[in-house]
Amino acid sequence: MRCNTSLCxxxxxxxxxxxxxxxGLAVLLGAARALAEAPGSxxxxxNNWPQYHRTSNGWxxxxxxxINKTNIGRLKVAWIHQAGDITHGTQETPIVVDGVIYSxxxxxxxxxxxxxxxxxxxxxxxxxxxxxxxxxxxxYSRGVAVGRGKVFLATVDGRGIAIDQKTGKEVWQTQLxxxxxxxxxxxxxPPVLAGDVLTFGSTGGELATAGKIYGVEADxxxxxxxxxxxxxxxxxxxxxxxxxxxxxxxxxxTYDAETNTVFYGTGNPGKDFVGSxxxxxxxxxxxxxxxxxxxxxxxxxxxxxxxxVWDYDSTYELLLLQRDGKDLLIHLNKSGFVLVMDKLNGxxxxxxxxxxxxxxxxxxxxxxxxIIGRVELQMGKPTVICPxxxxxxxxxxxxxxxxxxxxxxxxxxxxxxxxxxxQKTDPKDYATAHIGSEDFGKLQLASGHVPGxxxxxxxITGQRRWTYETEIPSFGSxxxxxxxxxxxxxxxxxxxxxxADNGQVLWTFNTGSGLRxxxxxxxxxxxxxxxxxxxxxxxxxxxxxxxxxxxxKVPAASTLIxxxxxx
Amino acid sequence: xxxxxxVIGTLAFFASVRAAHSADGARPDLTDSKVIxxxxxxxLDKHCSHCHGxxxxxxxxxxxxxxxxxxxxxxxIADGRERSGLRMPAxxxxxxxxxIWQITAYIISLSQNPK
Numbered sequence: 001m002r003c004n005t006s007l008c009x010x011x012x013x014x015x016x017x018x019x020x021x022x023x024g025l026a027v028l029l030g031a032a033r034a035l036a037e038a039p040g041s042x043x044x045x046x047n048n049w050p051q052y053h054r055t056s057n058g059w060x061x062x063x064x065x066x067i068n069k070t071n072i073g074r075l076k077v078a079w080i081h082q083a084g085d086i087t088h089g090t091q092e093t094p095i096v097v098d099g100v101i102y103s104x105x106x107x108x109x110x111x112x113x114x115x116x117x118x119x120x121x122x123x124x125x126x127x128x129x130x131x132x133x134x135x136x137x138x139x140y141s142r143g144v145a146v147g148r149g150k151v152f153l154a155t156v157d158g159r160g161i162a163i164d165q166k167t168g169k170e171v172w173q174t175q176l177x178x179x180x181x182x183x184x185x186x187x188x189x190p191p192v193l194a195g196d197v198l199t200f201g202s203t204g205g206e207l208a209t210a211g212k213i214y215g216v217e218a219d220x221x222x223x224x225x226x227x228x229x230x231x232x233x234x235x236x237x238x239x240x241x242x243x244x245x246x247x248x249x250x251x252x253x254t255y256d257a258e259t260n261t262v263f264y265g266t267g268n269p270g271k272d273f274v275g276s277x278x279x280x281x282x283x284x285x286x287x288x289x290x291x292x293x294x295x296x297x298x299x300x301x302x303x304x305x306x307x308x309v310w311d312y313d314s315t316y317e318l319l320l321l322q323r324d325g326k327d328l329l330i331h332l333n334k335s336g337f338v339l340v341m342d343k344l345n346g347x348x349x350x351x352x353x354x355x356x357x358x359x360x361x362x363x364x365x366x367x368x369x370x371i372i373g374r375v376e377l378q379m380g381k382p383t384v385i386c387p388x389x390x391x392x393x394x395x396x397x398x399x400x401x402x403x404x405x406x407x408x409x410x411x412x413x414x415x416x417x418x419x420x421x422x423q424k425t426d427p428k429d430y431a432t433a434h435i436g437s438e439d440f441g442k443l444q445l446a447s448g449h450v451p452g453x454x455x456x457x458x459x460i461t462g463q464r465r466w467t468y469e470t471e472i473p474s475f476g477s478x479x480x481x482x483x484x485x486x487x488x489x490x491x492x493x494x495x496x497x498x499x500a501d502n503g504q505v506l507w508t509f510n511t512g513s514g515l516r517x518x519x520x521x522x523x524x525x526x527x528x529x530x531x532x533x534x535x536x537x538x539x540x541x542x543x544x545x546x547x548x549x550x551x552x553k554v555p556a557a558s559t560l561i562x563x564x565x566x567x
Numbered sequence: 568x569x570x571x572x573x574v575i576g577t578l579a580f581f582a583s584v585r586a587a588h589s590a591d592g593a594r595p596d597l598t599d600s601k602v603i604x605x606x607x608x609x610x611l612d613k614h615c616s617h618c619h620g621x622x623x624x625x626x627x628x629x630x631x632x633x634x635x636x637x638x639x640x641x642x643x644i645a646d647g648r649e650r651s652g653l654r655m656p657a658x659x660x661x662x663x664x665x666x667i668w669q670i671t672a673y674i675i676s677l678s679q680n681p682k
Contacts, residue, residue, distance in 0.1 A: 086652045133647050133657040423612075431613070431656035438616045439625075537652050542618045545626045552628075556652020 089537020093518025135184025204248020211248025352462030416441025
């Protein structure tokens with residue numbers, strides 16, 4: 001019996017009940033974990049969602065199979081939890097450990113919630129710097145990290161905070177960024193727990209700052225190191241151009257224990273659309289960086305977009321896979337190119353296209369990664385670039401199912417007219433994006449293409465198994481489960497469960513607000529739950545209505561909705 | 568008379584509070600074309616157009632709304648807004664009161680623009 005995937009099936013539960021009578025619950029839980037597949041396979045610790053992508057390989061795959069293709073029609077709401085403050089909706093991926101959900105909402109408010117009932121266990125609210133009212137990226141967060149008896153929080157005023165996991169009491173806090181003097185540089189994603197070190201990636205691409213990744217001692221909060229995502233190199237950043245070069249790492253990285261490496265994807269260089277002020281490669285922006293978590297030492301890097309002028313960050317999820325004896329790192333760049341590389345050194349294995357409408361370049365060399373046939377922007381003149389600065393997909397992550405061997409990811413096909421203009425640099429002009437344009441581009445549809453898709457693809461070759469087209473793209477992360485299901489939701493609140501093999505829609509539910517978050521699955525006392533954070537928000541909610549008028553009236557919310565099979 | 572005096576006094580008090588809150592002392596003539604033009608330049612320079620569009624027809628549309636109350640617009644810019652899940656940052660001390668009034672003038676000119 002492979003306990004990891006069958007623990008929550010009724011037959012397995014009955015069988016295990018016998019053992020429980022003899023050995024007791026603690027032994028049962030220990031046995032359940034012991035029967036899981038080998039650590040690192042993506043199926044370990046099946047009942048929990050202990051980190052941002054559940055496992056370090058970035059799969060967003062729950063091996064639980066109690067909810068499956070045959071019974072999905074019996075999926076019902078088990079409970080609903082309201083965060084209270086709905087500012088910018090909810091963008092989090094909740095963490096679930098041993099029957100407790102750790103959730104973060106607007107203003108960096110953290111709650112521990114009973115995963116069976118939805119009732120609060122404790123709440124923690126940090127007192128934020130009033131300057132957070134003025135800065136560009138606030139007051140939202142995409143999650144917390146949990147481990148070593150603590151809940152770790154990265155705040156929108158640039159602090160790291162540790163909370164006692166059981167009591168909700170603060171254990172330590174450390175100011176990491178120079179928040180008032182660096183254009184409000186802060187954190188909008190959870191830290192990564194890499195052994196006894198926490199790593200934090202700062203916002204940066206659209207800020208007049210030089211973004212950094214920080215290493216902190218997890219038990220004490222002591223800062224250990226800083227990694228500068230803006231390389232101190234005049235060949236890469238002439239004169240003073242790197243001083244406000246952006247970069248940063250605004251999405252969570254991932255810790256690979258096998259190689260003792262923390263991987264991060266970095267943000268775009270600034271000003272986004274004005275390359276003439278920063279001639280050079282602009283390292284280490286738009287790059288994958290492999291860091292030693294103890295020291296912050298750079299092991300290797302791969303820059304995906306040299307001298308970016310289109311806002312094509314490299315911050316999305318890092319998918320780790322083994323196939324044909326290769327240890328691979330697969331990464332979607334915002335540009336729509338997917339780079340398949342050696343996890344150990346970043347050497348390219350393949351490059352394929354998720355987007356069908358790429359026009360910023362003719363191609364990317366699959367051997368070297370060089371961009372071929374770049375389209376440069378002209379100051380003061382609009383140039384239609386595909387994909388738009390929203391990317392071939394936004395930061396909502398895809399999911400990989402090891403049973404099907406498919407990576408399920410949203411994709412978008414729309415463009416933007418980009419017009420670079422002169423802009424003064426002022427790190428205290430807190431709310432003005434440091435991008436060299438009066439807008440993020442005038443969005444426009446790509447003729448002959450449906451704007452949104454959910455694709456099921458081979459992550460290494462890009463070969464497509466199935467696709468589901470939508471008039472409004474999804475901005476919520478995908479969840480894949482051992483029950484052969486794929487869950488995904490859209491900005492109108494339509495939550496769908498697909499057959500992982502063929503893309504057939506098996507179940508739908510409208511959550512009442514849009515999805516901009518990470519769906520997770522967990523099990524408590526033999527019952528599997530699908531947990532859906534619902535609440536439309538983020539800059540997508542503000543910037544998309546001119547292109548998608550259907551989004552003008554989407555109600556805001558910050559709600560956790562737990563689903564389970566009706567008894 | 569006493570009652571009228573009380574009412575007038577109360578109104579005067581609230582008017583003075585609002586004036587102080589909205590820094591009415593720095594308020595220019597909001598219909599002056601030079602003020603409106605200066606406001607437009609600031610509006611674009613500070614990227615209000617990201618969310619509101621260069622002519623007020625962006626994702627958070629200004630043209631469709633009744634924004635004819637100057638103090639309301641000034642306070643929204645100065646102190647920011649969090650409404651219906653959307654958030655606008657606060658600009659007080661990043662911009663001077665006079666600059667906020669100039670942007671206010673431009674926004675009012677947009678919302679009054681016949682469509």
